[in-house]
Amino acid sequence: MAIITLTSDWGNGNHYTGAVKGALLKQNPDATIVDITHDIPSFDIMQACFVLKNAFPDFPKGTIHLIGVNTEGGIESPHLAVKYRDQFFIGADNGIFSLLFDGQDIEAVEVDVIQDSDYFTFSTRDVFVKVAVMIAGGKGLEELGHPYQSLNERYAFNPVVYPDTIIGKVIFVDAYGNVFVNIDKQLFREAGKGRNFIINFRSPDDGISEISTSYSDVVPGEKVALFGSTGYLEIAINKGKASTLLGLELNDTVTVAFNEE
Amino acid sequence: MAIITLTSDWGNGNHYTGAVKGALLKQNPDATIVDITHDIPSFDIMQACFVLKNAFPDFPKGTIHLIGVNTEGGIESPHLAVKYRDQFFIGADNGIFSLLFDGQDIEAVEVDVIQDSDYFTFSTRDVFVKVAVMIAGGKGLEELGHPYQSLNERYAFNPVVYPDTIIGKVIFVDAYGNVFVNIDKQLFREAGKGRNFIINFRSPDDGISEISTSYSDVVPGEKVALFGSTGYLEIAINKGKASTLLGLELNDTVTVAFNEE
């Protein structure tokens, strides 16, 4: 029984999700379909990547993930099926794959599936569903298309790293107003080498110089920094909305200043 | 294994969807339940129709669709079960069935199911679920009630057609701001007979005189017209929000002017 997930910018008040699920169930009535989200801001590859990157590792081997953001195919962004850690990802090579896998070892093919309809606005339903059903049916990637070598690199999550400073930025804000910064735990450790530090944003006098393991390490209303379930640096306010209270928005700069060695 | 879909105006922050799914699973634990949407604007039959009309054709035969909008039964809008192209539709005859099937050949019964509760505010849970479970269990429509002849016709999607002009209106706007007009491909072809045309909206100097097959037939930021996955005329902006940028709202007039013969 295949598990197939959907991540998209379709929103929820229209027919897109229903149509894709109908098409999946028509071709594979036993599929377990999971919505990751359909609330990605329109065309926003980076948000889509953040969400999928932090959800897919929890899924079992063999799970098939459809990426319904900027799906128009073509020479510049061909439709791919990618295998990574025994899971599958189907989407257009619009930059999201390089963000998702970031130099990791993947297997990728450009899919040769011919769609039936004569318009090209709904590739998730008309192409990706077919590819997913073939993978669910046991076909190997090599049967779906021809090998694809170098992923498009159009965006980068990476922060800038100096000996005593990391300059990062806000890459996601969740529904609680928790703010996620593109600095992960490993980078923080390697750059910091155990030194004291201060995390600065907005007004530099108001930084955080400690990493917590739980929101409630501070009293309600107080700000806290932690490496939570995503592995990224997270700035939060216990029982409060950090994005609003601290005035932090997407793409705002967050720096970590380590004590000079 | 029955596939049962839900289309409603319940919204998502309350108990309605959960209660209906619970009731379905209590009576049919193997059902595959699919949310088409719960974000229909309150009481808006036309939006509900647009969404369901563009989603159901992708579902397999035997699928059962519950329509949770304006569900109060009674003499003026009895509860119906309708069979169309081997799929089933359960709802109140509030006008949506005539919109959905538009003169097509259907089989309809007024259902005789008696609800258990003594209030009448939640027919989807208390009536439609029972009907769905009976259909899923193999009962024919004739076992569920008595034949129902003429559907209520309360609304119309139809545009006005003159020899050289079609006067339509905006019937849907999706999450991208793509605008859908009540002019379908077939009507456009029959009325146009291959003539040149201009699609006008708002300022008449600013029309579109070409039909594309893909958003990216134009450069990002440029407007484009196409008959996309719905079959309806769609006005979009490549990678932009047509509704906002072109000032097009629900019910706004869109005309197609063909060259005089």
Place this chain on the structure above:
Amino acid sequence: MAIITLTSDWGNGNHYTGAVKGALLKQNPDATIVDITHDIPSFDIMQACFVLKNAFPDFPKGTIHLIGVNTEGGIESPHLAVKYRDQFFIGADNGIFSLLFDGQDIEAVEVDVIQDSDYFTFSTRDVFVKVAVMIAGGKGLEELGHPYQSLNERYAFNPVVYPDTIIGKVIFVDAYGNVFVNIDKQLFREAGKGRNFIINFRSPDDGISEISTSYSDVVPGEKVALFGSTGYLEIAINKGKASTLLGLELNDTVTVAFNEE
């Protein structure tokens, strides 16, 4: 085949729901997962309780409900598994259990599950999922932890009752703008003893002195009171938005004045 529901304040545009579903399916691929809602306002135990309380009774025996609101464990709010009417509820004892079960006969244990990760911000995924999978696999509550006696009581839904008056408040507003008051049918009957009454809110001249069984007992645009699908007093406007039109918000006072005996 286990049915597992999710009720949370995660919102829908992020990775939380996907991660939890992935973890559930990894450990129990046959689970049927049902979203009750993820649109609870952040940290709002009372809204979460209202929604879950009105959804769970429709689910079949054996259903397992995960409560993803204020989930941080600890001495003050330990993680519990509760059995009530042959259904299971997993969450932190932050006050929601006493609201949900309100003195009913329950079986509760504090769970002894050790989470694998070293941060404590995502208990639903890292603790509750494990507990759910153990229950789904047939383990009894007594195998999951040690008995837990007295639930935290931090909130109350209860109205104030005088001989001739009930003073209640608005506890929920649904997507239609229907307003729910913390006065249930049983209390209303017991306090009223069949007397005439007037339900007052905002301006006292404008009350409702009748209980209906259906919104359409009044003409469209007219206000109506009923005990609908929740059992709570509901103030609505037929085909209209009572919350806006009557100016009723969460926590506003609503009184029922009975004729003096």
